Amino acid sequence: MRKVMALCGLALVFSCSQSGQPSQSSQTNGISGLTNAQVVPAANPTGLTIGALFSLKQSPSLQTAIQFAVQDVNAQFTKAGVTFTVSVKFQDTQGNPALAYAGIQTLHDAGIRLIIGPEGNDATAAVLDYAKTNGMVVITPAAATSQLTTAGSNLFLMSPVDTQQAALLAFKQTAAGCLNLLTFSRADIYGQDLYRDLQNQLPAGSFFQQSYDINATTVDSFIDYSVEIATAFAYEVLTSNFTPNDQAAIAKAIAGVCLQTISNTEGAAILDVASQWVMLAEQASALYPMDTTLALSGLNSINLNQVKWYGSDGIVLAPQVTGDATAAQFAVDIGFRAPQFSVSPASFASFGAFLTRIGGGVTTQSIYAGNAYDAVQLAAATSFQLGGSLDSTKWMPQLPITSALFTGGNVTIQSVPFTSVTGNLAIAANGSRAEANYAMWGIKKNGNSYSWFIEEICSEGLATMQWTCIPYSPCGIPGYAC
Numbered sequence: 001m002r003k004v005m006a007l008c009g010l011a012l013v014f015s016c017s018q019s020g021q022p023s024q025s026s027q028t029n030g031i032s033g034l035t036n037a038q039v040v041p042a043a044n045p046t047g048l049t050i051g052a053l054f055s056l057k058q059s060p061s062l063q064t065a066i067q068f069a070v071q072d073v074n075a076q077f078t079k080a081g082v083t084f085t086v087s088v089k090f091q092d093t094q095g096n097p098a099l100a101y102a103g104i105q106t107l108h109d110a111g112i113r114l115i116i117g118p119e120g121n122d123a124t125a126a127v128l129d130y131a132k133t134n135g136m137v138v139i140t141p142a143a144a145t146s147q148l149t150t151a152g153s154n155l156f157l158m159s160p161v162d163t164q165q166a167a168l169l170a171f172k173q174t175a176a177g178c179l180n181l182l183t184f185s186r187a188d189i190y191g192q193d194l195y196r197d198l199q200n201q202l203p204a205g206s207f208f209q210q211s212y213d214i215n216a217t218t219v220d221s222f223i224d225y226s227v228e229i230a231t232a233f234a235y236e237v238l239t240s241n242f243t244p245n246d247q248a249a250i251a252k253a254i255a256g257v258c259l260q261t262i263s264n265t266e267g268a269a270i271l272d273v274a275s276q277w278v279m280l281a282e283q284a285s286a287l288y289p290m291d292t293t294l295a296l297s298g299l300n301s302i303n304l305n306q307v308k309w310y311g312s313d314g315i316v317l318a319p320q321v322t323g324d325a326t327a328a329q330f331a332v333d334i335g336f337r338a339p340q341f342s343v344s345p346a347s348f349a350s351f352g353a354f355l356t357r358i359g360g361g362v363t364t365q366s367i368y369a370g371n372a373y374d375a376v377q378l379a380a381a382t383s384f385q386l387g388g389s390l391d392s393t394k395w396m397p398q399l400p401i402t403s404a405l406f407t408g409g410n411v412t413i414q415s416v417p418f419t420s421v422t423g424n425l426a427i428a429a430n431g432s433r434a435e436a437n438y439a440m441w442g443i444k445k446n447g448n449s450y451s452w453f454i455e456e457i458c459s460e461g462l463a464t465m466q467w468t469c470i471p472y473s474p475c476g477i478p479g480y481a482c
Helices: 060-079 097-109 121-133 162-175 189-201 219-240 247-255 267-274 277-287 325-334 345-358 366-385 392-406
Strands: 012-014 047-054 085-092 114-116 137-140 155-157 180-185 207-212 257-262 308-310 338-341 410-413 416-419 436-446 449-460 467-471
Touching (some): 047 060, 047 097, 047 114, 060 366, 060 416, 085 366, 114 366, 121 137, 121 155, 121 189, 137 366, 137 392, 155 392, 162 189, 162 257, 162 308, 162 338, 162 436, 162 449, 162 467, 180 189, 308 325, 325 449, 345 366, 366 392, 366 410, 366 416
Parallel strands (some): 047 085, 114 137, 137 155, 180 257
Antiparallel strands (some): 012 047, 012 114, 338 436, 410 416, 436 449, 449 467
16 A cells, blocks of 8 residues: 555564564574574475464455465475475464564564565564564565665565555646645655655645644544645645736636545545535635735635545545545545556456455455465465575575566476466565556445446556556456446
8 A cells, every 4th residue: 555555564474593582682592603683594495484474353365365375385386296385374463563573573483584574564664673683584465665665675565666656646646737736644654655755756846735644633633634734725825826816827726736645544534624625715714814915806716626636545445435425425526546556457367366266355455465475476486496495695685586587477487386366576676566557446426325446557667667557447357346
């Protein structure tokens, strides 16, 4: 969700031996002097036990997707006449990274080694060291922040890394003529990393400023704080690069101002802030008294609501935005757009059928539920290829090899078919999903209400490394409006 959206702590894990706190990993178990963390359980050529570690209350669609995937993969083995059974053990995190850490220990003690999840960036960061120390492989359905990715790591991302999201945003902002960017961002791993990735993608010389919400304890205080930052930004932009009272220069500077939201559901409050841009000229004069030579006498006559506004994947489909008439109408007026990871057009049909099957309508979790389903299929295929081995040193090189077999979405391995509902699962060298597809979402008005819709699907070609965007029309995924 990025990515994201406020989801915490999903994980799936495969069977193994026991351990305790990291500090206890030096205890020996009497087997050739090996520590508990280093012991590799015997291979199980007839099955795989998966553990699911996530918030059962916050992530019901992911739970449903995992259950369907386990059911489907077992049916696939049975139909092929192969004796191999996949099972799942759930562990609730309540959306808390600390409980995700405790949960991974519990699952490890129960013989778990492979983790699919957690889907939250903070929860994933919380369990990585323990997983690495204790020989566990991590596959996350939704976490995508760039600081989590390292070549040769034990972490694999079912979504493209957020560096890709930043590249798409920079592509869109550059095409729109953005020269100066003000970013309202979450003060967490997701916000900090996406902000840095975006800054690295924009052309050198762009005026770039960030406003963290770290001091915002309430919506009202955040609005007040953000308006002050935005006012200072507007004043600096409008007084730093051109002669005062030069109306053409002022208009050009305003036309080059873009705003970026890196947020989750608090994005409605940020959009409320944005709706106040029309008042920024007066506030700038009041908060930052100008020298008479910097009078900018024509500033009040310029419509500051012409600035371009972009969001990130964390805000997409948030009902807090469409339910706030001020924020939603402003989003409509300025053409607010935000990307979220999407399946490719070639996978619209399979993903649509999957959504219909799991029910619950289209939510922020929908695309990541698809990733969770595919993670089970990928884990089962990898385990089957490895003869049921639970050795993480074998899993880490094999899993990317197996993922590359899913380039067409589905694959047959030794007469057993495996299915992907989100398409190409190939994993890049940094451990993230190689194929980057994003839906560009916006807000539209329907009578007296507002709703999210997809304007276009943007893809980065693996060969060309260039972005191509095509209209999302006619609507290709059931429930995903265009």
